[in-house]
Amino acid sequence: MQPLTIIMYHYIRDFTRTRYPGIKGLDLAGFRRQLDYLQSRHTIVRVRDVVAAQRGESGLPADAALLTFDDAYAEHYALVFPELYERKLEGAFFAPVDPVCHGKLLDVNRIHFILAANAAQGGDPEEISAKLDAALREAEAGWNLEPVEAYRAQWAHPNRFDDAETIYIKRMLQTALPEALRHRIAVDLFAHFVSMDEAAFAGELYMSEQQARLMQGCGMYFGSHGASHHWLNRVPREIQEAEVDRSLEFLRRIGSPVDDHWVMCYPYGGWNEGLLDVLRDRNCTLGLTTEVATALINQHDPLLLPRFDTNDFPR
Ligand SMILES: [Zn+2]
Structure with missing residues (x-):
């Protein structure tokens, strides 16, 4: 050994x-x-x-x-x-x-830059999670999702690196939702908070x-x-x-x-x-x-x- x-x-x-x-x-x-x-x-x-x-x-x-x-x-x-x-x-x-x-931009990076771009503009993570929760409520019936409150109870817990709200956003977009849905929501959030041109962004990243x-x-x-x-x-x-x-x-x-x-x-x-x-x-x-x-x-x-x-x- x-x-x-x-x-x-x-x-x-x-x-x-x-x-x-x-x-x-x-x-x-x-x-x-x-x-x-x-x-x-x-x-x-x-x-x-x-x-x-x-x-x-x-x-x-x-x-x-x-x-x-x-x-x-x-x-x-x-x-x-x-x-x-x-x-x-x-x-x-x-x-x-x-x-x-x-x-191609990795999902994990898309999420990080959504959080970072929002913070750089002086925003709180709540501004992102509010849009995330709105998208979830809209998708709830069609995707057979749990209520937003159930996801929050499961995922909004701080860890050694991040606060609860940030962890909630990360976990929802990394793992908790069906892949096609979380991808779609993350792409929308990226376009809103960071950039419309993902390929150019990936080329630099x-x-x-x-x-x-x-x-x-x-x-x-x-x-x-x-x-x-x-x-x-x-x-x-x-x-x-x-x-x-x-x-x-x-x-x-x-x-x-x-x-x-x-x-x-x-x-x-x-x-x-x-x-x-x-x-x-x-x-x-x-x-x-x-x-x-x-x-x-x-x-x-x-x-x-x-x-x-x-x-x-x-x-
Ligand atoms: Zn990796």
Whole structure:
């Protein structure tokens, strides 16, 4: 058994330049300080070091840590990549195919920017939830929904990052409603609060395939984060297979290894036994969840390694 600290990053931004200060994330200076901190206490290892340890070919340093970056934001190319390259560190990047290759905005980002744009205009989350609740009442009969009050009772509870109203908006638009309905409501809210032109917005938000290929060629690792960033535990097997296969094609195109070893990072941390079968069929070596703990190589199921969030460490 070998402990491995895996750290998960999402937004890393230059807050002096952003139009959306409400987007929660790590600013560049904080990222640099956190790297200093991590490098003073850990040995940053590469994906292939972890794979070798998992296979019993070599050991990991006792203080091993792995840096992971989800969702292929443009800042991962513009800010993170130069910083890691300079420090001679490998980052493991998990890029969903549709945003990078097809200009599609991820649901999770649509929701974040609705909240951030509203906050930047001085609005409260209640302004969004009022529109959300109005849309729900309108859709209630046709979609056979529960009453708004029932959803609120279930979902409007604060967590360690967000207040109750914000969590309610996020959960309703991420999971609670039928997918087609929540997508439609989120697109309407995005058009109202942020922008009518989602494709242009997505083009600025994510890195391009070319940039991913360049990073890969310069020593960064790219693994699978699915194609459309769906909850893969909620879709039938053929969709799971299509999602994984489309992402493996993308990885092959940018020159990332997919035959000898590859890493799956579950969108939203969602997995089930059927998905693990699909991954094993395709020789997936490691899987990353969003459970918060130290990964224990050769003790945890290699397809279910937990990760810390950047917020769990000082900045
Ligand atoms: Zn993601």
